[in-house]
Amino acid sequence: MVKFVAKFPIKPECVEEYIAGLRPCVEKTRREPGCLEYTAFFDRETNISTLMETFADEAAAKTHTEYDYFVRDFSALSKYYAGEPDVEKYSEPLF
Numbered sequence: 676m677v678k679f680v681a682k683f684p685i686k687p688e689c690v691e692e693y694i695a696g697l698r699p700c701v702e703k704t705r706r707e708p709g710c711l712e713y714t715a716f717f718d719r720e721t722n723i724s725t726l727m728e729t730f731a732d733e734a735a736a737k738t739h740t741e742y743d744y745f746v747r748d749f750s751a752l753s754k755y756y757a758g759e760p761d762v763e764k765y766s767e768p769l770f
Contacts, residue, residue: 676711677736678765679728684757687722693755697724700748704728707742709735722757733766 685693697715704713712729730736739745 676766676768677730677733678712679726679736679762680765681726681728681760681762683724683726683752683760685717685722685724685755686757689755690717690719690722693724693752696748696752696755700744700752701726703742703744703748704739707735707739710739 694717701713701715704710709731710729711731712727714727716725716727717723718725728736728739730739
């Protein structure tokens with residue numbers, strides 16, 4: 676199992692556009708083979724979008740980044756970022 680916690684700072688004036696653009700990306704990713712979880716959270720106080728991503732294995736996680744919609748749609752969302760994303764990867768659960 677591979678889990679990512681990705682945090683994206685979003686420009687305050689672009690929050691609604693970002694959320695609207697993110698929804699189809701999340702929906703498509705949830706249908707990918709090997710995707711166990713793909714949940715989006717948004718903190719309106721800090722304007723931080725957090726994605727909780729869990730894939731069955733490294734191969735599923737790698738394939739996720741190769742889908743044409745991932746490359747296209749997530750690149751399009753980057754115009755709403757207020758800074759660099761912070762992505763943490765976890766691959767060895769304790770329990």
